[in-house]
Amino acid sequence: MLQEFVSSPHPAPGPEAGSRLSRRKAQLAGQLQRIKAARLPVLVLFEGWGGAGKGRLIGRAIQQIDPRFFKVYSMPAPTAEERRKPFLWRYFNVIPEADKFVFLDSGWLDETVRARQEGDLEGEEYAARLESINTFERQLTAGGYLLIKIFLQISRKEQKRRLGKLAGGKDTAWRVDGYDAWQAKHYKTCFAAFDEALEATNTAYAPWHIVDAEQKKPAELAVYTLLTDAIETALATRPGLGLIAQRQFPLRPMPLLEDVALDKTLTDKEYDARLKELQAQLGELHNRLYRKKVPVVIGYEGWDAAGKGGNIKRLTAALDPRGYEVIPIASPEPHELARHYLWRFWRALPKTGHITIFDRTWYGRVMVERLEGFCSEEDWKRAYNEINEFEKELADWGAVVLKFWVQIDKDTQLARFTERQNTPEKRWKITKEDWRNREKWDAYEQAVNEMLQKTSTVNAPWHIIESVDKKYARVKALGIVVEALERALK
Amino acid sequence: MLQEFVSSPHPAPGPEAGSRLSRRKAQLAGQLQRIKAARLPVLVLFEGWGGAGKGRLIGRAIQQIDPRFFKVYSMPAPTAEERRKPFLWRYFNVIPEADKFVFLDSGWLDETVRARQEGDLEGEEYAARLESINTFERQLTAGGYLLIKIFLQISRKEQKRRLGKLAGGKDTAWRVDGYDAWQAKHYKTCFAAFDEALEATNTAYAPWHIVDAEQKKPAELAVYTLLTDAIETALATRPGLGLIAQRQFPLRPMPLLEDVALDKTLTDKEYDARLKELQAQLGELHNRLYRKKVPVVIGYEGWDAAGKGGNIKRLTAALDPRGYEVIPIASPEPHELARHYLWRFWRALPKTGHITIFDRTWYGRVMVERLEGFCSEEDWKRAYNEINEFEKELADWGAVVLKFWVQIDKDTQLARFTERQNTPEKRWKITKEDWRNREKWDAYEQAVNEMLQKTSTVNAPWHIIESVDKKYARVKALGIVVEALERALK
Numbered sequence: 001m002l003q004e005f006v007s008s009p010h011p012a013p014g015p016e017a018g019s020r021l022s023r024r025k026a027q028l029a030g031q032l033q034r035i036k037a038a039r040l041p042v043l044v045l046f047e048g049w050g051g052a053g054k055g056r057l058i059g060r061a062i063q064q065i066d067p068r069f070f071k072v073y074s075m076p077a078p079t080a081e082e083r084r085k086p087f088l089w090r091y092f093n094v095i096p097e098a099d100k101f102v103f104l105d106s107g108w109l110d111e112t113v114r115a116r117q118e119g120d121l122e123g124e125e126y127a128a129r130l131e132s133i134n135t136f137e138r139q140l141t142a143g144g145y146l147l148i149k150i151f152l153q154i155s156r157k158e159q160k161r162r163l164g165k166l167a168g169g170k171d172t173a174w175r176v177d178g179y180d181a182w183q184a185k186h187y188k189t190c191f192a193a194f195d196e197a198l199e200a201t202n203t204a205y206a207p208w209h210i211v212d213a214e215q216k217k218p219a220e221l222a223v224y225t226l227l228t229d230a231i232e233t234a235l236a237t238r239p240g241l242g243l244i245a246q247r248q249f250p251l252r253p254m255p256l257l258e259d260v261a262l263d264k265t266l267t268d269k270e271y272d273a274r275l276k277e278l279q280a281q282l283g284e285l286h287n288r289l290y291r292k293k294v295p296v297v298i299g300y301e302g303w304d305a306a307g308k309g310g311n312i313k314r315l316t317a318a319l320d321p322r323g324y325e326v327i328p329i330a331s332p333e334p335h336e337l338a339r340h341y342l343w344r345f346w347r348a349l350p351k352t353g354h355i356t357i358f359d360r361t362w363y364g365r366v367m368v369e370r371l372e373g374f375c376s377e378e379d380w381k382r383a384y385n386e387i388n389e390f391e392k393e394l395a396d397w398g399a400v401v402l403k404f405w406v407q408i409d410k411d412t413q414l415a416r417f418t419e420r421q422n423t424p425e426k427r428w429k430i431t432k433e434d435w436r437n438r439e440k441w442d443a444y445e446q447a448v449n450e451m452l453q454k455t456s457t458v459n460a461p462w463h464i465i466e467s468v469d470k471k472y473a474r475v476k477a478l479g480i481v482v483e484a485l486e487r488a489l490k
Numbered sequence: 491m492l493q494e495f496v497s498s499p500h501p502a503p504g505p506e507a508g509s510r511l512s513r514r515k516a517q518l519a520g521q522l523q524r525i526k527a528a529r530l531p532v533l534v535l536f537e538g539w540g541g542a543g544k545g546r547l548i549g550r551a552i553q554q555i556d557p558r559f560f561k562v563y564s565m566p567a568p569t570a571e572e573r574r575k576p577f578l579w580r581y582f583n584v585i586p587e588a589d590k591f592v593f594l595d596s597g598w599l600d601e602t603v604r605a606r607q608e609g610d611l612e613g614e615e616y617a618a619r620l621e622s623i624n625t626f627e628r629q630l631t632a633g634g635y636l637l638i639k640i641f642l643q644i645s646r647k648e649q650k651r652r653l654g655k656l657a658g659g660k661d662t663a664w665r666v667d668g669y670d671a672w673q674a675k676h677y678k679t680c681f682a683a684f685d686e687a688l689e690a691t692n693t694a695y696a697p698w699h700i701v702d703a704e705q706k707k708p709a710e711l712a713v714y715t716l717l718t719d720a721i722e723t724a725l726a727t728r729p730g731l732g733l734i735a736q737r738q739f740p741l742r743p744m745p746l747l748e749d750v751a752l753d754k755t756l757t758d759k760e761y762d763a764r765l766k767e768l769q770a771q772l773g774e775l776h777n778r779l780y781r782k783k784v785p786v787v788i789g790y791e792g793w794d795a796a797g798k799g800g801n802i803k804r805l806t807a808a809l810d811p812r813g814y815e816v817i818p819i820a821s822p823e824p825h826e827l828a829r830h831y832l833w834r835f836w837r838a839l840p841k842t843g844h845i846t847i848f849d850r851t852w853y854g855r856v857m858v859e860r861l862e863g864f865c866s867e868e869d870w871k872r873a874y875n876e877i878n879e880f881e882k883e884l885a886d887w888g889a890v891v892l893k894f895w896v897q898i899d900k901d902t903q904l905a906r907f908t909e910r911q912n913t914p915e916k917r918w919k920i921t922k923e924d925w926r927n928r929e930k931w932d933a934y935e936q937a938v939n940e941m942l943q944k945t946s947t948v949n950a951p952w953h954i955i956e957s958v959d960k961k962y963a964r965v966k967a968l969g970i971v972v973e974a975l976e977r978a979l980k
Contacts, residue, residue: 033915058811067802068818068849072811079571105812171777287661312557321548321562322595328558333823359558425523 024224048152050180070101084351279318302406324355395459514714538642540670541652560591574841582836769808792896814845885949
């Protein structure tokens with residue numbers, strides 16, 4: 001992709017360039033209100049050579065935008081803390097809210113090319129990384145985000161000149177880091193590496209825009225032209241993502257809920273013995289996964305009053321409290337609603353060596369949000385694949401991913417609701433909404449069945465936990481966790 | 491404080507100890523629902539010697555609590571990233587929501603004693619640190635938090651024995667770090683340092699509880715006894731903070747708003763020249779403060795339509811977008827409402843070398859929250875002092891703190907409201923709430939006057955920006971920023 005730019009001449013800007021820039025600036029200013037009305041989130045990624053002027057051009061681009069409506073993030077090499085999360089974590093973290101801009105000064109392209117050149121990313125891992133990037137960009141675009149990717153191209157000679165000038169200035173020398181200097185010395189190698197990564201991530205839904213940044217004014221005009229054109233198109237056609245071929249995930253066969261036998265029980269004696277044994281094993285495994293830095297993500301879903309809380313408690317009782325976190329998922333707050341639905345789950349991921357237990361999960365998208373109409377049909381239908389992709393990211397990162405559906409029948413739920421209602425200390429656990437949801441049991445059952453069929457992947461399979469006998473359920477879930485951790489730590 | 495414990499014998503637990511522990515456990519389980527009903531946030535700080543059993547005792551304490559209602563944070567030495575924020579930042583970050591528990595495994599006591607022993611904290615700085623801690627604890631307590639501080643005491647002999655055992659185990663050796671080993675070797679010095687810091691932070695509102703942790707079972711009983719008694723007291727008496735002597739801050743005299751002359755203007759020519767000059771100076775200063783790692787906090791308050799947005803824009807136009815952030819403050823979301831009102835401002839602080847501009851600020855507490863009854867009279871009256879303390883923390887940290895009140899008269903506001911209403915592109919800027927607020931002008935003016943009188947401290951003075959002529963206002967604000975930064979960078 002870059003080659004064309006090298007061979008093209010850099011024409012001096014014509015006399016009309018100034019007025020064209022003014023027109024584009026006015027156009028951007030005029031688009032802001034429509035962006036706000038359409039609640040369009042805009043993510044602008046600036047990549048390019050060291051010294052190409054990313055910071056300066058971002059500074060120009062934001063001049064027309066009210067400071068309350070954008071944020072700029074500089075994304076240098078990840079910190080030690082960030083390296084303990086999946087690669088995409090820090091990018092997912094900073095995606096804009098609806099009707100806001102985010103500008104990134106370098107991002108996933110730079111991080112990937114750099115890691116590759118430092119020898120940290122080779123072969124299959126490199127290929128997987130490129131696929132992660134494409135998935136991430138597609139998910140954002142499909143979720144209504146406008147993603148504008150700009151690569152600033154300068155020649156070897158120009159880069160040398162600029163870095164030399166920066167390094168020479170007392171107040172600017174700190175801007176040239178070791179990597180910039182290395183890049184300048186190995187321009188050809190870097191050129192090839194950039195070119196390859198640009199090609200591999202140049203998709204129909206998130207294409208690269210190469211900007212000739214050799215001369216400052218024309219580069220500014222090019223950036224404004226790109227921004228205004230991209231915004232215009234997005235406003236005219238949004239939601240603009242057509243049908244996109246989805247990744248195929250090998251799925252495990254799952255039974256229908258109605259075929260799950262719920263008569264499994266344990267005696268008190270069996271329960272006490274098994275619970276003690278499994279908890280001891282789990283405590284031991286927790287220590288080992290901490291040392292081996294294996295992250296663990298466990299999701300609980302199930303009917304109201306199925307016994308999720310008690311089940312989680314038996315699990316956490318065996319864990320060192322400094323090494324796990326339970327995240328209860330309620331309906332999203334405004335700042336969560338204003339972003340991609342997976343955002344709040346990305347943010348809550350454990351660091352390596354830690355366990356995060358989600359009490360309800362991202363599967364709300366294909367259950368409550370589907371049935372209550374909180375998202376469009378297109379949204380929840382697309383979500384099965386997006387969720388499989390999300391969980392694949394976690395598995396690729398090295399995480400153990402476990403998902404439990406805690407199952408009871410309708411009569412058992414009624415008995416438990418009634419008991420809660422009649423017991424003063426338990427009354428807070430039951431709300432009108434629980435009764436309302438119960439009325440939609442059949443619709444939920446259908447949605448749950450579809451979810452289990454479509455998202456039980458090899459990397460992140462569903463486990464149905466029969467919970468009419470809560471003791472049986474606790475021991476079963478614990479056993480699955482222990483077995484999965486043992487396998488991962490082998 | 492510790493001395494008494496050393497001399498006291500460690501009696502073997504009596505036969506009734508087991509049943510006492512069971513009773514306390516049942517008591518804690520029973521308290522949870524009342525904590526929920528009272529929306530009482532509980533912060534439990536475990537401090538003590540390395541090897542004293544903080545982790546184990548936290549593990550015991552949470553056994554009675556539903557995992558959705560507590561979080562445990564391990565607080566090791568601060569990371570490089572955390573060191574770029576004020577000392578209290580990472581603690582303010584993790585305070586619990588209303589009706590939730592947070593357990594801290596080590597905290598501000600350990601960090602302070604350790605820094606002192608490493609020679610990083612001496613003389614006045616050490617004294618200031620202790621005062622920060624006391625202020626923090628008082629603010630939380632006054633804000634309705636129950637803060638329980640526990641120090642686990644063990645003898646030199648016992649510590650040696652425990653660390654030796656840990657270091658010898660294949661799966662436990664990693665738990666003993668260099669500091670633990672150092673502590674064991676310098677037990678006497680550490681004893682004195684702990685003792686002094688405990689004394690200095692042992693206040694009526696947040697007293698220390700020293701727990702003899704020499705024997706495991708009695709220590710567990712002691713912790714349960716402390717927790718249940720403290721919770722019982724808090725539930726019975728909350729809000730339990732009586733009158734507390736407040737810190738005195740030297741204040742700058744401020745005029746009443748009615749006495750501020752609003753006829754100041756600039757010609758277009760003066761404006762263009764001054765703006766250009768000041769922005770160039772500011773850009774230069776931004777570079778220097780980045781290198782010298784000086785943090786800057788700028789707060790904007792003012793009447794609706796006073797011109798805050800345009801004023802901020804002239805400021806940010808001169809800044810490198812990678813080095814500042816504008817934080818618009820709207821009404822708090824549920825997760826913000828559920829915590830101390832200063833929490834969301836603490837979280838948004840810049841790191842050293844960066845600038846954060848707040849578009850509306852923590853002063854909402856003594857304006858809109860006061861006038862709309864969103865907090866009690868006691869709350870907002872206490873807030874003047876709490877805010878002065880907050881800003882003192884920032885100044886002590888080395889930050890430049892600037893506060894602007896953007897002032898117009900009532901007629902000017904009407905003219906601007908009307909213009910907004912009549913201009914289609916500006917209509918989104920005006921809401922019914924703006925008109926409603928306008929009706930309360932006099933009450934607001936009184937509140938603003940009181941605020942200006944009570945919070946214009948030497949470290950963080952208020953600046954009134956006359957903004958009937960917006961150009962004059964922009965140049966004045968810019969000039970104040972430039973001057974303050976020049977002073978700080980000298």
